[in-house]
Amino acid sequence: MNTVERLIHMANQIATNLATDDAPVAAVADHIQQFWDPRMKMLIFAHGTDGLSPVAAAAIKQLADAQNGA
């Protein structure tokens, strides 16, 4: 597993485990924001949403948009 593949796996794993949250997309985005270092975030933003579950993809997009907006 290379680093991007591992990040995809991690994002999907987070999304699966937070699926029962009231607002899963926000919860996944918040988790990644709190625990991933900037390079990990940058790598997954650059990768896009291929291989990500819908919740994980939405969370990554939300974070990327926020970063770009900033």
Next chain:
Amino acid sequence: MTYQPQKDFGTPESRSNEAVSLTIDGRNVTVPAGTSVMRAAAEQGTSIPKLCATDSVKSYGSCRLCLVEIDGRKGTPASCTTPVEPGMVVHTQTPHLAKLRKGVMELYISDHPLDCLTCAANGDCELQDQAGAVGLRDVRYDVQSTHLGQEKDHSNPYFDFDPSKCIACSRCIRACDEVQGTLALTMEGRGWDSKISAGLASDNFLESECVSCGACVQACPTATLVEKKVVEVGTPERSVVTTCAYCGVGCTFRAEMRGEQLVRMVPYKDGKANRGHSCVKGRFAWGYAQHQERILKPMIRASISDPWREVEWDEAFAYTASELKRISDKYGRNALGGITSSRCTNEETFLVQKLVRAGFGNNNVDTCARVCHSPTGYGLKTTFGTSAGTQDFDSVEDSDVILIIGANPTDGHPVFASRMKRRLRGQDGRPGAKLIVIDPRRTDIVRSPRIEAQHHLPLRPGTNVAVLTAMAHVIVTEGLVDEAFIRERCDWDEFSHWAEFVSQARNSPENLQPVTLVDAQELRAAARLYATGGNGAIYYGLGVTEHSQGSSTVMAIANLAMATGNIGRRGVGVNPLRGQNNVQGACDMGSFPHELPGYRHISDGDTRLLFENDWGVTLDSEPGLRIPNMLDAAVDGVFKALYCQGEDILQSDPNTAHVSAGLAAMECVIVHDLFLNETANYAHIFLPGSTFLEKNGTFTNAERRIQPVRKVMTPMNGLEDWEVTQRLAQAMGLDWNYSHPSEIMDEIARLTPTFAGVSFARLDEAGSLQWPVTEDAPDGSPIMHIDGFVRGKGKFVVTDYVPTDEKTGPRFPLLLTTGRILSQYNVGAQTRRTDNVAWHPEDLLEIHPVDAEDRGIKSGDWVKLASRAGETTLRATVTDRVAPGVVYTTFHHAVTQANVVTTDYSDWATNCPEYKVTAVQISASNGPTEWQEEYEALSARSRRVETGVPAE
């Protein structure tokens, strides 16, 4: 201070709140009801002669030496078995008593070798003392028959047994029964033939069930059971109270010294974590501290293929600083990082994370708790609001139901296990607590002398969440929740959401049985017992955290405790049993890349400002890299330098091939350790470390207890570890000027609200303090969440079971789970360099008879253990402790390298590795794998040290 043994009050302390006043030898004394006359006398400073009594065990009344006279009573009762009564008038010294005692002593001495001058216990022998105390001057008996001249048992590597010196007081037997709870010792024979026996008469101490905790040695009043070190060195001359550096129990010891030589470690009776008990590691396995393989000079090398070159400290610091600067300039500041150690002190850990944040200029700091209890931090902070266990160890005395999940306390936390076992056995007419064990293996505590778990749920590895959810299903659907507690203390809406989830039919024990392999009726009964059996306490270990759903399992445990109201008082709670001595402290000290000390997120501007103002730097607001992320980044070529203090990631972290690839890709690996460990094979700079005996500081144990570590000898390497980090920081241009670790603690207290009231002076005064130590709780907080949760309302979190991605299949049909054994510790760097190898010289693979037979494997055979990540070889032991389909091994020996086999899968929230579930295949083997052979060659090459050419 000259040597004095700790005062022995003769019988245990009474916990009664009722006071009783009496007169002893004309002096009034007031003691708690239930106190013995012997203890009351001792408390007022009167020493009644005794031999069979000691305050670690119940009174026995056999030696007849402690006789007293009591006004209004006939005869001469034994003071050890006579409880005080109001108005009692006691005489401890009368001519009649003196005559009786002298007669008793005369009989003892008539059958005891008179070799006092050459005896190892000379000067530290109660028999000798009492003979003096009663004024014995000669022995009239011409004894024809004695028990003298018996063969000594030298089999135990740490203590000798000389039956000829035994006075048959049974203190050792009672210590083994009452203090340790192993019940290994017994009295064989009668009269002159009476002899203490470990196990069967044919067993010696080493081969018996004795766990070498040392309780018998400590209890022995003569030299019958005596430390080999005392025989070799002589009796100690002074003592220093300090804290053990092995597991998370954090036992307090007296380091008993002769000059700068450690003679023995004796458990300290006033230690609040261990209450005078010890295990084979803390008591005896400290020989590594002076082991010949310790590295005492700094060493450097340009490449890992070069031999090491010894240098002076100044050169080492200058070179290290220049390398870190070179790499930072070339690759950017984020190419640097550090790992703090759960083996080091709070002060040392604090400095390493400070060096990374303030010196390296990033938050790339992590700690070995990443691979053990990081899910505890996440799970308990989410549900309760703070990353720590809720109880003190004493709390177990008030538990009615003990639920152990994913922990093996008799091996991993033996001293606390002894207290737990005492509660499980019951005492003084009080019935024992009930026991539920959730573990794939039949661990020792499931069934041991006078203990049998009411329920053992041998679940399939990886299904903790399913089992706990099924238990919650039973508790909710059968109406066993504590609604009043939940309404008052928790968020009711979140509870309702959770209750609705666990009540779903898919979460019933019957529905989940095919997944968990746990009998549904047994699980229902266990759930009912936990919910309705009185005070319910949950203890858990790495069998909970080291899973892909480790954090979920911690939260599922918290859910159960809240749902049943088992939080906020003695006897209940959620108790993580921490692996290493300072896991709690390392986490408290801001070792995680996303948190500053005190568990405050790095993105919190106010907290950051507090540190920035104190340290005079600007801090990065983004979280840094965790250990596995550092290794990924290294393989990617962007992470280039690592300062690794007191951790051996190559042996302890999962998927060894990936760890070695990451380390090999770095340009500057700095290992700061006692030995050239496995990680040092890939290091460029080696900074020699100091042992816990050579430095000052504090450790924080599993019950949040901050305890002093005191320097008893000069560091052999010349510097304490905090000094090494400070000198490195200074070489990097940081203006650090600590002159003592107490100043570091003052800084921690200044910056961390939960440590606000902590200082070395307060710790010296109190002995230890459990955080939070604040203005509201100046003496610390033994129990947390008493009136409310730290986060306000307790939070129920829905924890849906998600199967691990590590699947069994035709190629890898078995599940490997890993753990530890009593005599060894973690990666074995310390214990492998002690005589503890007598008990566990190699890692063994436990395999069920059915699986072994299918593969033609017998106990003792070499087998190949293969997973998708790698393969290794080790010897098998066939046992039904593991269920069919499950195999188990330890990871204490570098030659086995169990982590060659474990995978990259990890906890979803924290990246804590999934050590406990690896799909494997076992097959017969002729010898080491290619990896093992190559690795052995690499180790040999890597450990070469350049020898200087002598001058002509």
